[in-house]
Amino acid sequence: MTEGTGIDGARPRAAASPDTFRPDLEGLRGVAIAIVVAFHAGLPFASGGFVGVDVFFVLSGFLITGLLLRERERSGRISMVAFYARRARRILPAALVVLVATLGASWFVLAPLDLPRVAGDVAASAVSVGNIRFAMQATDYFGSDAVPSPVLHYWSLGVEEQFYLVWPALLILASRARRPVAGIGITLVALVALSFALSVWLTDASPAWAFYSLPTRAWELGLGGLLAVTAARHARLPGSLIVPLGWLGLAAILVSLVVITPDVPYPGLAALLPALGAAAIILAGQRPRSVGMVLRAAPLRFLGLISFSLYLVHWPLFVLPAADLPVGEELPLNVRLGLVCVAVLVGWGSYRWVERPFHRGLRMSLPPRRVLTVAASAVAVTVVVSVTAGRLAIVDLGTASVAAGTSIADGAGAASPAAGAGALGGGVAGTGGPARTAAPSISGAAPGPTRTAGAGSTPAAPTPEPSSGPVPLPANVRPSLAQAAGDAEPLEADGCLPGQRQVTPIDCVYGDKSGTKTIALVGDSHAAHWFAAIEPIALARGWRLVPIIKLSCRFIDMKTYSFWLHRDYTECAQWRELAVAKLRALKPDLTILSVIRDGETSTAADPDPVHQGQAMARLLDRIPGPKAIIVDTPNSRYDVPPCLSRNRSDVRGCATPRSAALGPDPGVMERTAAAATGATLIDLTPLICAGSRCPAVLRGMIVYRDSHHLTATFAASLSDEIARLLPAVTP
Numbered sequence: 001m002t003e004g005t006g007i008d009g010a011r012p013r014a015a016a017s018p019d020t021f022r023p024d025l026e027g028l029r030g031v032a033i034a035i036v037v038a039f040h041a042g043l044p045f046a047s048g049g050f051v052g053v054d055v056f057f058v059l060s061g062f063l064i065t066g067l068l069l070r071e072r073e074r075s076g077r078i079s080m081v082a083f084y085a086r087r088a089r090r091i092l093p094a095a096l097v098v099l100v101a102t103l104g105a106s107w108f109v110l111a112p113l114d115l116p117r118v119a120g121d122v123a124a125s126a127v128s129v130g131n132i133r134f135a136m137q138a139t140d141y142f143g144s145d146a147v148p149s150p151v152l153h154y155w156s157l158g159v160e161e162q163f164y165l166v167w168p169a170l171l172i173l174a175s176r177a178r179r180p181v182a183g184i185g186i187t188l189v190a191l192v193a194l195s196f197a198l199s200v201w202l203t204d205a206s207p208a209w210a211f212y213s214l215p216t217r218a219w220e221l222g223l224g225g226l227l228a229v230t231a232a233r234h235a236r237l238p239g240s241l242i243v244p245l246g247w248l249g250l251a252a253i254l255v256s257l258v259v260i261t262p263d264v265p266y267p268g269l270a271a272l273l274p275a276l277g278a279a280a281i282i283l284a285g286q287r288p289r290s291v292g293m294v295l296r297a298a299p300l301r302f303l304g305l306i307s308f309s310l311y312l313v314h315w316p317l318f319v320l321p322a323a324d325l326p327v328g329e330e331l332p333l334n335v336r337l338g339l340v341c342v343a344v345l346v347g348w349g350s351y352r353w354v355e356r357p358f359h360r361g362l363r364m365s366l367p368p369r370r371v372l373t374v375a376a377s378a379v380a381v382t383v384v385v386s387v388t389a390g391r392l393a394i395v396d397l398g399t400a401s402v403a404a405g406t407s408i409a410d411g412a413g414a415a416s417p418a419a420g421a422g423a424l425g426g427g428v429a430g431t432g433g434p435a436r437t438a439a440p441s442i443s444g445a446a447p448g449p450t451r452t453a454g455a456g457s458t459p460a461a462p463t464p465e466p467s468s469g470p471v472p473l474p475a476n477v478r479p480s481l482a483q484a485a486g487d488a489e490p491l492e493a494d495g496c497l498p499g500q501r502q503v504t505p506i507d508c509v510y511g512d513k514s515g516t517k518t519i520a521l522v523g524d525s526h527a528a529h530w531f532a533a534i535e536p537i538a539l540a541r542g543w544r545l546v547p548i549i550k551l552s553c554r555f556i557d558m559k560t561y562s563f564w565l566h567r568d569y570t571e572c573a574q575w576r577e578l579a580v581a582k583l584r585a586l587k588p589d590l591t592i593l594s595v596i597r598d599g600e601t602s603t604a605a606d607p608d609p610v611h612q613g614q615a616m617a618r619l620l621d622r623i624p625g626p627k628a629i630i631v632d633t634p635n636s637r638y639d640v641p642p643c644l645s646r647n648r649s650d651v652r653g654c655a656t657p658r659s660a661a662l663g664p665d666p667g668v669m670e671r672t673a674a675a676a677t678g679a680t681l682i683d684l685t686p687l688i689c690a691g692s693r694c695p696a697v698l699r700g701m702i703v704y705r706d707s708h709h710l711t712a713t714f715a716a717s718l719s720d721e722i723a724r725l726l727p728a729v730t731p
Contacts, residue, residue, distance in 0.1 A: 022286070024284075025063075026305060027295030027300035027304055028055065028059065029056070030299070030302065030307065031055070031300060032052035032278075034303055035052040035253075036050065036053060036314075038340075041318060042336055043336070045258065048256045048261055051257070051273070051274035057217060060224060061221035061226075061228070062225065063224070064164060068168060069171075072175060084368075085369070088371055089359050090355075090359050093354050096126065102122065102316040103389055106150055109320045109321075109323055112396055112646065113642040113645035114146075114147055114642050120133070121149045121151050121154075122382070123382070123386035123387055125158065126382040129158055130151065132213070140208075146642075159214050163221050167221075184229050185229050189226070192218075194219075203268030210268065223275055227279060234285060242284050243284060243287050246284025248280060249277040249278065249280025250281060252277030255273065306351040308351070309348070310343060312347075318336070327639060470650040471651050472648065478713050481645055484640070484644075484702045491528050495508075497549055497550070499551065500562065502550070502575070503571050505575065510535055510544075514544075515542040516542070517543045517589045519591075520547075525552065527592075527594040527595065528549050529709045530710075531712075531715075532715040532719075533717075534722065536719045537723045537726070550572065557576070557616070580622050583624075584623065590726070591625060591628070593616075593627060594631075594632065595616070597609070598663065610672050612672075613670065617676035621677055629682065630670075631681065632669075632670070634661035634688055634694045635662075636656045636661065636708065637657075637707070638656070638707060640704040640705070641702065651696055651697045658689055662689070667683055670683075682722065682725045701714045
């Protein structure tokens with residue numbers, strides 16, 4: 001009996017007859033893999049190519065459920081041991097070979113700091129829980145600042161394997177009903193309805209879990225299963241209905257390439273289009289003049305034949321060559337087209353020499369239980385290899401010492417970071433931050449000089465650029481390379497940052513909680529990364545410091561969009577109004593504001609920085625008391641910690657040209673708002689980027705913890721300068 005799934009390369013047979021081969025479904029699988037590869041290659045007109053996975057899921061449910069039903073009809077039972085042995089023989093050889101090969105290639109290609117993460121991804125994928133790992137990490141399938149995992153595509157195999165871990169047993173139980181077919185059908189209808197409802201809800205409530213998890217994807221596999229259960233009745237449907245339906249199904253899949261983009265909430269309702277399209281093609285069968293006349297084309301059938309191996313190999317072939325590119329950049333189109341050709345060749349080789357021999361050559365030589373024993377051993381070895389590789393990478397990072405005892409010769413000493421973690425106020429029940437044990441670095445408690453309303457600041461003289469020649473990463477760099485990505489302010493850990501969906505500002509107090517003066521730090525995550533610099537000032541001057549910050553929510557009076565939620569960021573608008581109300585009630589003695597100049601919540605309808613500055617001023621005018629606006633920091637073209645781990649012998653390789661770091665209109669938004677409201681403008685850009693290139697390491701400190709957030713260590717080193725530039729807080 002031939003095993004067939006949605007993504008693997010087995011040859012599909014009709015559910016109703018074990019002798020009826022469906023070349024049209026092999027071609028449909030070719031269409032699915034073609035659009036997935038086109039999407040991952042970033043080819044034009046394939047922005048919705050990720051829907052090919054939905055087609056695979058429906059096909060998988062149809063083919064596997066049909067296989068199990070035929071086995072039951074023929075033998076009167078379903079052997080779960082034989083079923084899992086067939087799947088192990090079909091899935092594991094190519095899947096594990098590609099995992100190990102990808103891990104080996106990653107060791108030589110990826111930044112050392114990325115290797116432990118990738119090793120963990122490989123281990124999770126080997127045991128078919130990669131999708132759960134990616135959901136728990138809230139991995140953005142459609143891109144982020146970090147290098148994508150080269151095994152991210154294994155999420156869909158995890159969904160399938162988890163489904164088939166329980167589906168045969170559920171099928172056996174359902175078939176024990178008085179009317180077995182009806183029992184199976186009712187079970188599937190319930191599964192599809194519940195899973196689809198959960199998918200629609202979670203797509204808005206928790207996009208990552210909606211995208212990666214089995215409960216929100218099971219309805220697609222169940223839809224295919226329903227088609228298998230009713231397959232005997234398909235022939236009775238009139239051709240005048242079924243034939244056009246099949247053509248409409250293919251059209252629905254192709255339309256999905258254009259109308260379903262990464263900006264569309266997914267899967268949710270949108271997944272109905274490709275899923276129902278695949279179901280319509282399956283229903284159409286091989287009727288005369290049906291869509292099968294196109295799907296039976298030899299090129300599509302070839303792609304369908306190698307689809308499983310091609311699916312496995314294409315993603316790492318696209319990811320690894322682009323691993324050292326700056327954030328947001330991609331390989332040239334001609335290179336990506338060349339990689340598509342390479343992927344097809346490697347996929348064919350995997351099918352020819354790995355997938356097919358193990359699937360068919362060992363069928364009679366090993367009994368099912370022995371196959372499962374060998375499979376479990378192979379999975380265990382893969383996990384051990386992955387874990388070992390991850391630990392070796394961590395050891396390498398921990399013991400790496402480039403030019404021990406040296407520091408970057410930039411003409412400036414390193415300031416001490418702020419000590420300790422944040423202390424929670426009474427607004428978070430049952431929690432409290434640790435007490436401060438070290439004095440802040442701010443000298444004296446006198447307020448800083450009064451600034452002219454709306455005037456620009458004049459920071460201390462910038463440090464010169466490093467001299468020519470290699471600039472190694474200092475052995476005593478702060479924070480350490482391994483800790484840099486996590487060197488953040490304590491606000492999120494303390495529960496003081498509202499999440500994407502929270503709309504109510506959280507009551508937290510830092511600094512001197514018994515102080516008579518109140519300072520509010522307001523904005524998004526780019527205000528939060530200044531916390532490490534502001535808190536020492538508050539401690540030294542006896543100020544209460546109240547953070548009013550929401551992640552990814554710019555404090556400007558304009559409609560914004562969330563690329564994570566794939567819709568208008570209404571929660572941000574609600575939070576801003578409540579934040580203004582809180583500030584009006586709080587009557588702070590000073591409000592310090594900073595926001596990202598662009599990014600995921602930029603206003604797509606009006607990117608003009610002058611208009612955005614005016615929108616910022618409208619909110620500031622509603623807040624009582626003096627204000628200060630900190631100009632947004634330069635960005636890096638790289639995810640800095642991994643980049644430095646790759647360039648330890650010369651950190652200049654992680655520097656960013658000034659024009660790219662500051663953008664076309666640096667400080668325009670903030671200057672506009674300051675001029676309109678009389679706020680003090682603080683621009684620390686010369687202290688972060690003094691020359692033609694903005695460094696990733698400065699004064700012996702790693703500047704960024706990713707591509708645009710300052711490390712807490714570096715931010716704290718600017719505390720004295722911010723204290724000097726802040727407006728006076730009257731006694």
